[in-house]
Amino acid sequence: MIIVDIKKGLKAYNGLQVLQIKKKFIVGSITRITGPSGAGKTTFLKMVAGLITPDTGIIKTNNTAWFDASQQINLSPQQRHIGFVFQDYALFPNMTVKQHLEYATNDTQWINRLLTIGGLSDFTDHKPNHLSGGQQQRLAILRALAIKPKLLLMDEPFSALDLKMKSALIKDLQGLFAELGATTLIVSHNPQELDGISGDELEIGS
Ligand SMILES: Nc1ncnc2c1ncn2[C@@H]1O[C@H](COP(=O)(O)OP(=O)(O)OP(=O)(O)O)[C@@H](O)[C@H]1O
Numbered sequence: 001m002i003i004v005d006i007k008k009g010l011k012a013y014n015g016l017q018v019l020q021i022k023k024k025f026i027v028g029s030i031t032r033i034t035g036p037s038g039a040g041k042t043t044f045l046k047m048v049a050g051l052i053t054p055d056t057g058i059i060k061t062n063n064t065a066w067f068d069a070s071q072q073i074n075l076s077p078q079q080r081h082i083g084f085v086f087q088d089y090a091l092f093p094n095m096t097v098k099q100h101l102e103y104a105t106n107d108t109q110w111i112n113r114l115l116t117i118g119g120l121s122d123f124t125d126h127k128p129n130h131l132s133g134g135q136q137q138r139l140a141i142l143r144a145l146a147i148k149p150k151l152l153l154m155d156e157p158f159s160a161l162d163l164k165m166k167s168a169l170i171k172d173l174q175g176l177f178a179e180l181g182a183t184t185l186i187v188s189h190n191p192q193e194l195d196g197i198s199g200d201e202l203e204i205g206s
Pocket residue numbers: 009010011012013035036037038039040041042043044052
């Protein structure tokens with residue numbers, strides 16, 4: 001179980017807006033995160049990852065506190081061992097596809113499996129600017145999975161993929177998530193995208 005109970009004042013264009021999230025995520029579950037633009041979906045994922053600090057509250061998993069404002073506990077993103085797929089991919093311009101994955105793991109079998117699932121086996125020596133938008137997005141997903149995370153945070157991870165590619169990839173990813181025992185949080189604007197996959201939903205800013 002991952003328990004989140006946090007508050008953060010967001011600096012919105014129209015003044016201060018308070019983002020308050022109280023939610024439990026069951027281990028191994030897939031949760032779809034929805035909400036209007038600017039509601040705080042990305043900020044929420046970044047707080048869980050340890051990239052943005054909440055103003056108050058707790059984030060804990062099993063018996064480990066990742067964040068506890070009252071006890072001044074705030075584990076680093078590395079200590080939380082999370083996979084993060086950023087909305088803008090955040091790839092390294094000077095690294096090839098293969099180097100992105102080798103940076104995260106030295107398990108070559110796992111790397112090859114990921115490359116096959118992402119359809120990038122023939123592009124291992126390509127740098128991001130020699131990949132299509134969809135290929136870059138797939139690389140961002142594979143890189144997040146490379147560390148075999150127990151918690152995977154994905155921010156609009158399928159937005160650049162065509163329907164056929166998306167449904168094949170999602171099917172493969174579902175198998176991988178189950179194998180890793182990963183708990184997955186996916187921000188998605190597309191209502192049909194995760195039908196039959198995500199068991200839970202978190203609506204932010206409604
Ligand atoms: N570190 C921060 N501290 C305070 N406010 C922030 C911080 N980072 C972003 N914000 C503010 O939080 C608000 C929500 O932004 P966020 O990107 O989380 O929304 P979103 O729901 O993901 O939107 P979209 O669907 O358009 O991607 C914005 O007004 C932004 O200015």
